[in-house]
Amino acid sequence: MKIAVCISHVPDTATNIKIGEDGKSINPTDVTYIINPYDEIAVEEALKTKEKVGGEVVAISLGTDANKDSIRKALAMGVDSAVLLKDENFRDSFGLAKALAEEIKAQEAELVFFGKQAVDFDNSITGQLTAELLGYNCVSVVVDFNLDGNKITAEREIEGGKEVVETTLPAVITAQKGLNEPRYASLKGIMAAKRKTIEEKEAVSSESKIEILQMKKPQGKQAGKILGSDASAVPELVRLLKEEAKVI
């Protein structure tokens, strides 16, 4: 079976975000980019599924040449081939999903893994949008995945518990932490990844439905009051919570 995994290339979660001069995007100076943490989980699940049912895994990423770092990471983990859909411009999730759906169709992939969320714009929707555009079934925020022939049983995380969902291929699964522990790339894998070629294509163009008017920093919270350094500060804390904050 052909399995696809969609990966995004995002600022390291430890990055301090600075707003760029246009006031609409971030200043990329000094920003380290990594493979999106949830996409590593998606890659792992794709590889595990391939090991179980056979087939091959293709990684798809939309962006610039810089994305190749994250693509190489996926290849080093064991992904068979990769496609970079080239696009230098800002895309909304809809435009992104359209380009990904197009490529998934071209690859004839029946099972597609996404991360549940890219930790840049935190949209959490690209998998669902892509599935809907393809007419594939979809289970999002998955922490347990089972494929038996054509049949999928997956658990998705919800508030205060989990939902067990049943569906069938073709399908999109979005990966949540807890689904698996992503493997480390072996030295052999890293060497092999260097030899694999990344196919490059122009991403299909798409008009953005979303317009960013302004990017801004949240209003900094004022560091508050230190009430003391031991239990003697407790009565004052309780008083403030009741009378000033009025939250208890």
Added chain:
Amino acid sequence: MADKILVVLEQRDSQLKKISFEVAKAGSDIAKSTGSEVQAVIVGNEVADLNKIGNYGVKKVTVLKNSELVDYSPSAYSKAVADFANEVGANVLFFGNTALGKDLAPRVAVKLDAGIAMDCVELNNTDGNIVATRPIYAGKALIDVQINSDKKVFTLRPNVFNPGDPSTEDAEIVEKNIDSPDLSTKVIETKKAEGKLDVAEASIIVSGGRGMKEADNFKLVEELADVLGAAVGASRAVVDAGWRPHAEQVGQTGKTVSPNLYVALGISGAIQHLAGMRSSKYIVAINKDPDAPIFQVADYGITGDVFEVVPALIEELKK
């Protein structure tokens, strides 16, 4: 041009969820400000107390009904909601940014060819256009966005839009049967975490970090949570150590929360942790290191030992 607004409500076990009131109020507020019509829709079967949606400014609610639709089915719910939106000519839809909303809203958006803005924390009427503010980079920055397509979908972060005091007005309830729903993807079972309040829904959270020293000591965190009626949260360090389940993790790769009160016990306040909780209304930190970054976002802090301060706090609250 005035909009036709549709707020999509949420039920679990046929009870309205709190987010429904928040979305109803936010939807009716923006409708008032833009001179638009607003109505509500919910998918389910026999949903209790639906008339109460009227208390939050929405006068009419339609139940898209079928006994198979008590539990979530992405395929059936998305079709039902999108068909209904088309039928009533709605061009602006609001959902909660919940487990259900995050799954459902994007599918409905594709069916309607609508632009979609997720996890909004503010809505403003700018010359008749809805401008939404949403956090990005886990709250390290915000963007103001406008949707330029004819149809627009917004999801609203829970616990941010205050539903205010309810009025006594009832909503008119309309029932509409959904025949032979598409159940190609369907929830067959819901596994509830035993009797626990989820951090994503709690108005008070007590979180423990590595400063709690070992899993057993979370009894103290749980006890404080109990007296406050709070949910228990955790830092990634303790989740990775296997002391607490991942569902409790707060932060960039855990849950984003904005409770009224967030109490951090023995948590240093790493940037990834702050990302998930800095929008809490009040933050209390107890940490023995006065230089811990958590104090930079805390409203009230005690620079002491959790094993001394927390038992005293529990006692004081019980008084």
